[in-house]
Amino acid sequence: MSTPAIEVKGLVKRFDDVVAVDGIDLQIAQGECVGLLGPNGAGKTTTVEILEGLLPPSAGEVCVLGRSWATQAEEIRPRIGVALQETRFYEKLTVRETIELFRSFYRSGLEVDEAARLVQLEEKARAQVGKLSGGQRQRLALAVALVAEPELLFLDEPTTGLDPQSRRAMWDIIDSLKGRGRTVVLTTHYMEEAQVLCDRVVIVDHGKVVAQGTPAALIASLGGEQIIEFCTEPRLDPASLHSLPSLVRVREKNGGALLSVRELHVALPALLLAASQEGTRLVELSTRHATLDDVFLNLTGHSLREEQGP
């Protein structure tokens, strides 16, 4: 592989007395689709805005497409596409006029209608932005990011605030944009999104990289890829769980526990037996594959879905 699309060393960003990014190292190869996964306030957006050249770093080295923002911004900008977390495009312009405006800033790129078609907005091309739904607005932001046919595409929380159906439609579109040597960097706090779209996931918490790898490798790193969640009445003594076969980890929660196990078919009968021997009644029981959320929970002690302060 030639030069990496993005190379970051020791990136730090301070706002007054808050440290938003606290020493991040990152290397993203050309053609890769990488997700920065972390809860709100983890420093994802700040990191991406530094990569987009919108914020200067407080410390550290940032190299985008082999160039530096400080001295070669004019060479980077035409080659990247950006969808900010939320952009309110001018409401009285139509979809087509908005894309055309942004298209005019680039020497080369897609035809306006082609960009609208890529995000499935061709039928809304003549509608004013103010009349679009949330999902359509996000797709417009994507079309605007795509109109220059960028080598490097930044998508900051592309599906935040969308209903499940619009989110799925957006995933299909983003999935179709990968490949052809295009590098995609997206941030998200939805682990399903990272799992579905990304070749590689970088897990970020409190301004630091906690882990990175393919979704499968990260899940495998848990040791137990199956999860059993249960509740009993009365509460089952946690000590009686430690002898369960193929158990990797126990995490207690209200009235029950979350068990990471390697083999469901041996762990589950043993759990049922233990529960009845202890004289407790199972009120809830479910099993599932481990997800990136379990990885995150294991690494940080809190869930992706909990709101985190910066």
Added chain:
Amino acid sequence: MRSPLWQLVLFRLRALYREPSTLFWIFAFPLLTSIALGVAFRNRDLAELSVAVADGPGAPELAACLEAAEGLRAERLPLEQARERLRVGRAALVVVPGEPPELIGDPTQPDGRTAKLLAVDALERENGRKDTRSYAAHSVNAPGARYIDFLIPGLLGMSLLSSGVWGIGWALVQMRHGKLLKRLAATPMRRGHFLLSFLLTRTALALVEMAFFVGFARLLFDVRVFGSSVELAGFGLLGSICCGGLGLLVASRSRTLEGASGLMNLATMPMMGLSGVFFSAAHFPSWMQPALKALPLTALNDGLRAIMIDGAGLEAIWLEGAILAAWGVLCYAAALKLFRWQ
């Protein structure tokens, strides 16, 4: 057309004509204001002054004599009622019959004084006074000398100021607030094109505004431009660009619409009172005059009035032009220094 500058200008123009409220403030508001003020302060014939003649011997003759006098209207009433009329201001003078008749009025009221002079004059003539000379009198009510002639250039100046400050300032803050400025900053768009698109749109709109003002003022009030229309347009554009700079400056950092509207009001409202829009700034005490003269709206209004009313050429208003240019340079330099894309 793929030109980025043209696309940005189109963006501004579309934002303008697709926003009916903008058009209201630029066109309908000054039109309605000038109609309201033009009607309220129109030059009209003075009403006849009312004189109450108290009952008594000789009252009918007195009343007839006063009624016949130009500018007076006489009515006969019992003395008490006549005094009551005077007290509430429905009569300017009370005349009590006698030899000679007695006049009761308030000499501190203009109407009271005028009524007394007219009444004495009429009664003296009735009594046989002979005038020694007669005077030729001519009335003047020509365009150029009326309140509306003073008002229209002032309203035009105010309109150029507010559409400059709000037209540029509000749009910028709205774009910053919605992160559109940030998104634009992430493209290779040339910053100069962005600024230029605002100035070009402002200039085009200012020309339309001036044509509209001059047109409706001529049609509705017969207000004429005594100087050169080209020079009026040129001076107005200088003012408009200067006011645009003021808008750019007040909007250079605000992120919230509330904060920005406060700043924009602060930049425009005091000048609307101090810079001679509705009444001449010369009414303010003399120690304030140098400061008032240095305000951009005063310079703009004085210049517009000089061209429209006095028919002055640009050479006569070089000082006003220089004041506007200085404000423009100052505002643009500061705004470009302070400007924040996010």
